[in-house]
Amino acid sequence: xxxxxxxxxxxxxxxxxxxxxxxxxxxxxxxxxxxxxxxxxxxxxxxxxxxxxxxxxxxxxxxxxxxxxxxxxxxxxxxxxxxxxxxxxxxxxxxxxxxxxxxxxxxxxxxxxxxxxxxxxxxxxxxxxxxxxxxxxxxxxxxxxxxxxxxxxxxxxxxxxxxxxxxxxxxxxxxxxxxxxxxxxxxxxxxxxxxxxxxxxxxxxxxxxxxxxxxxxxxxxxxxxxxxxxxxxxxxxxxxxxxxxxxxxxxxxxxxxxxxxxxxxxxxxxxxxxxxxxxxxxxxxxxxxxxxxxxxxxxxxxxxxxxxxxxxxxxxxxxxxxxxxxxxxxxxxxxxx
Amino acid sequence: xxxxxxxxxxxxxxxxxxxxxxxxxxxxxxxxxxxxxxxxxxxxxxxxxxxxxxxxxxxxxxxxxxxxxxxxxxxxxxxxxxxxxxxxxxxxxxxxxxxxxxxxxxxxxxxxxxxxxxxxxxxxxxxxxxxxxxxxxxxxxxxxxxxxxxxxxxxxxxxxxxxxxxxxxxxxxxxxxxxxxxxxxxxxxxxxxxxxxxxxxxxxxxxxxxxxxxxxxxxxxxxxxxxxxxxxxxxxxxxxxxxxxxxxxxxxxxxxxxxxxxxxxxxxxxxxxxxxxxxxxxxxxxxxxxxxxxxxxxxxxxxxxxxxxxxxxxxxxxxxxxxxxxxxxxxxxxxxxxxxxxxxxxxxxxxxxxxxxxxxxxxxxxxxxxxxxxxxxxxxxxxxxxxxxxxxxxxxxxxxxxxxxxxxxxxxxxxxxxxxxxxxxxxxxxxxxxxxxxxxxxxxxxxxxxxxxxxxxxxxxxxxxxxxxxxxxxxxxxxxxxxxxxxxxxxxxxxxxxxxxxxxxxxxx
Numbered sequence: 001x002x003x004x005x006x007x008x009x010x011x012x013x014x015x016x017x018x019x020x021x022x023x024x025x026x027x028x029x030x031x032x033x034x035x036x037x038x039x040x041x042x043x044x045x046x047x048x049x050x051x052x053x054x055x056x057x058x059x060x061x062x063x064x065x066x067x068x069x070x071x072x073x074x075x076x077x078x079x080x081x082x083x084x085x086x087x088x089x090x091x092x093x094x095x096x097x098x099x100x101x102x103x104x105x106x107x108x109x110x111x112x113x114x115x116x117x118x119x120x121x122x123x124x125x126x127x128x129x130x131x132x133x134x135x136x137x138x139x140x141x142x143x144x145x146x147x148x149x150x151x152x153x154x155x156x157x158x159x160x161x162x163x164x165x166x167x168x169x170x171x172x173x174x175x176x177x178x179x180x181x182x183x184x185x186x187x188x189x190x191x192x193x194x195x196x197x198x199x200x201x202x203x204x205x206x207x208x209x210x211x212x213x214x215x216x217x218x219x220x221x222x223x224x225x226x227x228x229x230x231x232x233x234x235x236x237x238x239x240x241x242x243x244x245x246x247x248x249x250x251x252x253x254x255x256x257x258x259x260x261x262x263x264x265x266x267x268x269x270x271x272x273x274x275x276x277x278x279x280x281x282x283x284x285x286x287x288x289x290x291x292x293x294x295x296x297x298x299x300x301x302x303x304x305x306x307x308x309x310x311x312x313x314x315x316x317x318x319x320x321x322x323x324x325x326x327x328x329x330x331x332x333x334x335x336x337x
Numbered sequence: 338x339x340x341x342x343x344x345x346x347x348x349x350x351x352x353x354x355x356x357x358x359x360x361x362x363x364x365x366x367x368x369x370x371x372x373x374x375x376x377x378x379x380x381x382x383x384x385x386x387x388x389x390x391x392x393x394x395x396x397x398x399x400x401x402x403x404x405x406x407x408x409x410x411x412x413x414x415x416x417x418x419x420x421x422x423x424x425x426x427x428x429x430x431x432x433x434x435x436x437x438x439x440x441x442x443x444x445x446x447x448x449x450x451x452x453x454x455x456x457x458x459x460x461x462x463x464x465x466x467x468x469x470x471x472x473x474x475x476x477x478x479x480x481x482x483x484x485x486x487x488x489x490x491x492x493x494x495x496x497x498x499x500x501x502x503x504x505x506x507x508x509x510x511x512x513x514x515x516x517x518x519x520x521x522x523x524x525x526x527x528x529x530x531x532x533x534x535x536x537x538x539x540x541x542x543x544x545x546x547x548x549x550x551x552x553x554x555x556x557x558x559x560x561x562x563x564x565x566x567x568x569x570x571x572x573x574x575x576x577x578x579x580x581x582x583x584x585x586x587x588x589x590x591x592x593x594x595x596x597x598x599x600x601x602x603x604x605x606x607x608x609x610x611x612x613x614x615x616x617x618x619x620x621x622x623x624x625x626x627x628x629x630x631x632x633x634x635x636x637x638x639x640x641x642x643x644x645x646x647x648x649x650x651x652x653x654x655x656x657x658x659x660x661x662x663x664x665x666x667x668x669x670x671x672x673x674x675x676x677x678x679x680x681x682x683x684x685x686x687x688x689x690x691x692x693x694x695x696x697x698x699x700x701x702x703x704x705x706x707x708x709x710x711x712x713x714x715x716x717x718x719x720x721x722x723x724x725x726x727x728x729x730x731x732x733x734x735x736x737x738x739x740x741x742x743x744x745x746x747x748x749x750x751x752x753x754x755x756x757x758x759x760x761x762x763x764x765x766x767x768x769x770x771x772x773x774x775x776x777x778x779x780x781x782x783x784x785x786x787x788x789x790x791x792x793x794x795x796x797x798x799x800x801x802x803x804x805x806x807x808x809x810x811x812x813x814x815x816x817x818x819x820x821x822x823x824x825x826x827x828x829x830x831x832x833x834x835x836x837x838x839x840x841x842x843x844x845x846x
Contacts, residue, residue, distance in 0.1 A: 206703045206710045213700055216689035223646065223686055224701040224754070225672030283691055 026335030033332035037277045037289055041296045048303050055306060062183055066253070068298040069187035070096070070246040070262075072291065075269040076195050077242020079290045080202065080235040081141070085215035085282025086134055088270050089236060090145040092243040094152030095126050096262035099247025101156060104165040104173065104257040112172060116248075123244040126152065127237030135232030149266075156259045167255040177252035187249045191291075194242060199287035201238070211235055215282030271318055272297050275325045281333065297321075347375035350410060350537045351396065351426065351506045357404035358391055365391040366402075367561040373506065378528060378538045380552030380569070382545070384581055384801065384834070387558040389541050393508050396539070397421050397428035409505070425505030429495050429512055435483045442466035442479040445498045469501035473527050489520045496524075500531070507531065508539040513547060514633045525551050543631045545574045545838045559583045578838065582801070582830040598624035598809065601657060602793035603676075603762045608652035610642030614817035616652075618643075620762065620793040625784065627808030628797045629833045635817035636797045637681055637766055644671050644678050644764060658761045672701070675761035679751050679768060681797075683744075687751040690740030694730065694750050695721035697739050702757040724753040729779050745769075745776025752783055763787055766797045781807060801830045813837050 048055040055061075074092050081089045099119045107115035126148065133144040167173040179186040202208035210231045213221040222228045246265075251257045276293025278285025297318060304314045352372035358365045366388045373379045383389050394400040396407055398414060398421030407414040409424040435444045445466040451458045466479050475493045483491055492515060499507055509528075513521045529551055532538050542548055548555055549569060556566040557580045564580050599622035608616045612635040620626045628636045642649035645668035654665040656674045665671045671678075680686040688697050698721040699706055706717050721735040728749040730742075739750055748768065755763065768784065769777040784807060788794045798804040804811060811828040813820045813836035821836040 204712050204714075206707050206712060209696070209699070209703060209712060213689055213692065213696070216692050217685070219686045220689050221700065223668075223678060223680060225669050226700070227669060283689070 026332075029328060029332040029335050032328050033277060036328065037275065037292045037296065041292050041299075044296060044299055044303075048299060052303050052306050055303065058183055060302070060306075062185060062188075064298050064302045065188050065191075065295075066185045068294050069185075069191045070250040071265060071268050071272065072191045072294040073194050073246040073249060074239075074243050074265055075272045075290045075294055076191075076198050076287050077239040077246075078269050079198070079273055079278055079285060079287055080208075080211055080238045082270075082273050082278050082280065083202070083215045083282060083285045084211045084232055084235040085218060086141040086232060086235070087280065088141065088145070088266070089130060089239045089243075090142065090266045091126060091130060091148040091152055092239065092246075092269060093262050093264070093266040094149050094156065095123065095240055095243035096247040096250060096265050097257075097259050098122055098152060098156050099244040100251035100257035100261060101160050101165060101259060103248050103251045104167050104255070105160065107173065108165065108167065119244050119247070120241075123240040124237065126243075127240035128233070130240070131233030131236030132229075134236065135229035153259065160259055162259060164256055164258040167251075169255070171255075173252050174255045177255055185253070187253055190245065190249050194245065195287050195291050198238070198242070202287055207231070207234055212283060215284075217283075268297070271322055274329075275321050277325065277329070279329050279333075280326060281329070347377065347535070348410075349373070350375050351407070353392070353396060353405065353407045355405035356392065356395055356402045356407070358388075358395060358400060358402050364561050366395065368405075369558070369561075369563045370405075371556055371563070371566070373537045373539055375505075375537055376532050376535045377554065378532050378540055378552045380548040380555035381539060381541045381558065382543070382548060382555060382577060382581055383558035386560075386799070387581070388561040389558055390510055391561075392558070393428060393510055393539065393541060396506075397426055397508060399428070422502065425503075426508065427499035427502050427504035427506070428508045428510070429499050430510060435491055435495060435498075437484040438482055440480050440482055441470075441477050441486065441494050441497075444483055444494055445469055445479070445501050447498070449502065465501055466497070469497040472500050472531075473497055474530075475523070488515045489517065492516060493524075496527075504536070506537045506539065508541075510541045511543065511633070512540075513542065513544065521547070543838050545577055548577070549574065557581055578831055578834050582834055598622065599791065603795065604655045604657070605639075605643045606653050606655075608639055608643050608649055608654070610638055610647065610649040610652075612638035612817050613642055613649075616643075616814070616817070616819055618795075618812060618819070620795050622761075622791045622793055623788050625788050625794040625796060625807050625809050627804045627811040627828075628795065628814055629801070629804050629811050629828075630814035630820070630837045632799060634814045634837065636814045638817070639814065640678075640764055640766055640795070640797055644668055644676060646678065646680075656762060675758070677701075677755035677758060677760035677763045679748075679755065679763070679765040681766040681770070683747055683751055688739045688747055691738055693736050694725060694739055694742075695735040697750055698724055698735070698754045698757060701754050705757075720757060721753075724757055725750075727756065728753045728783060743773070743776075745772040745780070748772055748780060749776065749783075752780065756783075756787075760787075760792055762793045762795070764795045764797075767799065768796060769798075769800065769803060777803075801833060804833070805829065815839060 074096060078089055078092060099122070102119045102122065103115050106118055130145055130148055133139045134141045176186060181189060202211065210221065210226055211234070213226070214228050214231045218228055247262070250261060272293035273285070273290050274280060274293070275296055276289035276291070278289050300317060301314055304317065349372045354370050356366050356369045369392060371379070381389050381392070391400065395402050398416070398418040409426065414421055414424055436447065439447070442463045446462045451461040451465065463479060470477055470479065473493060473496055475490070477486065477490055477494060483494065486494065492512060496512065512524060516524060525547060528538055528540065540548070540552060552569050554566060554568055555572065555577065557564040557577065559581060564583065601619045602622050603620040605616060605618045614635070616639050618626070628639070630636050638647070641647040643652070643654050645665060655662050656665055656671070656676060658675055663674050665674060665676070684690060695717055699717045702720065703712070706713055706720060718735065722733070725733045725735050730746055730749050730753070739747060742750065765784065769780050772780065781803070784794060784796065796804065796807055805828055808828065809825045811823045811825070811833060813823070813833055815837055823832055
């Protein structure tokens with residue numbers, strides 16, 4: 001409401017034609033933010049293949065990705081929440097475990113179709129509670145999903161009695177866990193299919209478009225006539241459905257399920273998303289980036305394991321990478337302004 | 338430049354000499370000198386954008402002048418807002434700058450808490466705050482958090498905060514904008530009491546009657562220049578408005594569009610909302626209706642409440658298209674029924690700056706650019722290219738991020754995205770603010786084209802020449818109501834300003 005306090009002429013962002021030192025720095029940051037993960041992932045794989053003993057074998061590589069798949073499935077789903085500008089969904093940790101326990105526990109008693117049906121209902125409930133609280137009631141996503149994590153894990157422990165569920169050793173779930181197409185285990189096939197489907201949803205459907213718009217500028221999107229709460233709700237539902245599928249895959253490959261089996265998934269998925277270069281401020285990011293983030297973190301961890309570097313140092317490396325990725329994102333944004 | 342010829346009332350307390358301030362290429366304050374004496378109330382008037390607030394921020398050390406200097410009792414002021422405060426200059430901001438969760442006492446003392454070893458001496462704090470409140474003569478419970486106080490009381494707390502610092506100069510920027518007439522009278526009487534005790538007061542207001550009721554001298558700013566400085570006895574309200582507007586009105590030849598208004602398309606009745614106190618308004622097909630008035634008069638608030646962007650407390654809005662009337666309850670219903678809204682703040686509300694022009698244009702048109710909710714990228718590119726061409730986007734590259742364009746081109750993108758929906762009602766709030774002259778002309782052409790094609794157009798503008806140039810009818814809003822309605826032929830800068838500033842319109846002789 002001031003009159004002349006702000007400059008009358010809105011400054012135009014400079015085209016990067018002039019090259020002073022600050023422009024060069026801005027251009028470099030932009031380049032890292034936009035292309036960094038592609039180049040670094042490729043370099044890391046080449047490096048590992050040449051210098052790390054035991055990396056470049058089919059057995060090792062399929063094992064790496066087989067382990068990474070459930071996290072990857074969670075991460076590609078959660079990418080929707082991050083791009084919508086709502087930081088993350090912590091409760092995926094509860095969602096994956098709940099889905100896995102239902103998948104084995106309920107199918108032991110009532111068969112697979114009923115187990116899957118129940119798991120879908122539970123996933124929709126998670127998505128609805130998180131999405132309504134964050135989208136419609138404008139609550140902070142971190143706090144809301146922290147609450148649903150506690151409640152969800154608490155309910156799961158209480159209802160499951162904390163026990164470990166085993167599928168029958170010759171049952172269909174075990175068989176599912178053994179499926180391979182060529183060298184690819186089922187988990188990786190599921191991840192690839194999920195990534196393709198979700199990339200299509202994000203890039204080519206009106207819903208995905210609105211998710212990107214909401215993350216980029218929520219108020220402008222609202223003023224274009226979009227129900228932004230509904231879009232946020234949709235992002236949480238997609239995340240919940242992906243977490244559910246991750247729970248099935250996780251249960252299938254060990255043929256067991258327990259409430260603690262997904263501990264750390266929420267942060268590992270977020271780490272992959274951020275390292276992939278999806279902006280924590282919302283609006284910018286892609287499913288492919290998240291996949292590359294998963295690959296990068298998994299390959300790096302594998303290199304460290306093969307080189308007998310302790311788990312503590314592996315964690316430090318991941319932490320440093322997250323810090324680097326977030327800094328590049330923030331600095332690139334600032335340089336662009 | 339005329340100088341006052343009367344004898345000085347007291348010694349000069351604060352003076353600004355040859356102040357120049359530029360923002361980018363634009364000169365906000367151009368070689369302005371003023372001096373204020375002890376015990377004097379010094380009025381400062383001018384249109385929106387004349388440079389008043391900028392000048393005040395310079396006096397208070399918040400902005401650094403590009404040229405010239407500010408002196409307090411002969412000593413040059415250096416070192417920003419803190420130094421100015423220490424030198425005895427207190428500014429009461431146009432926007433309230435209180436911490437809502439803290440109490441009145443805490444807010445009054447914020448930044449100058451009496452402390453011992455880092456702990457606030459609570460009793461002392463309350464005592465000083467209570468003294469300040471007593472000084473300005475209002476009843477406020479200082480232990481209540483600010484959020485529980487009315488807007489008017491918050492304004493008084495803000496003034497108490499300034500007074501508690503025992504300033505030599507008190508600067509008030511539009512302090513009565515949110516006050517009722519009774520509260521305004523109280524405030525004016527209080528300022529006169531303070532001045533009688535020797536305090537120098539700089540009083541900025543759009544409201545001419547207030548200037549005449551308390552000021553000793555008045556300076557007129559226009560386009561950053563000090564036009565004239567007069568003793569209040571040397572001027573009249575009429576004369577002051579003339580000097581604020583400045584252009585020779587008789588020679589202002591306005592070319593009006595041949596307008597041929599059809600049926601009423603947009604109709605608002607009894608709109609109430611915070612800052613809006615019962616506005617009725619119709620816009621016909623093919624007609625451009627302008628909303629004039631001062632910043633803060635309630636124009637933007639009216640538009641946003643009527644369209645459902647912000648909640649309204651009462652009133653109905655009806656949109657009639659193709660003989661069918663629909664009551665509009667929500668903003669999304671408004672959009673569905675052919676309303677387009679181009680907001681005041683284009684960078685925060687109008688565009689997704691880090692998305693492409695094509696994406697921005699596609700957003701409100703997504704339904705027609707997709708089949709079964711799958712987007713058609715080729716169709717989007719073609720659609721966006723056509724619209725970018727029709728609004729004259731330069732360069733016409735729809736894959737660039739919207740944020741890379743200049744203000745004028747960004748506004749063209751905002752207009753383009755709504756053009757695609759062929760709106761029946763289009764509401765534009767400050768359509769050319771921060772836009773260069775060339776783009777401004779093009780945007781005006783687009784607005785006229787829309788009306789010529791039968792849209793009902795409602796324009797809010799603080800840019801008087803623009804408002805007069807575009808509008809077939811001008812409603813002047815003051816204090817949340819329509820203060821007067823002028824046909825395109827009778828509206829001129831003076832009649833609009835007079836209505837806006839609270840004067841009565843006298844028939845021209």
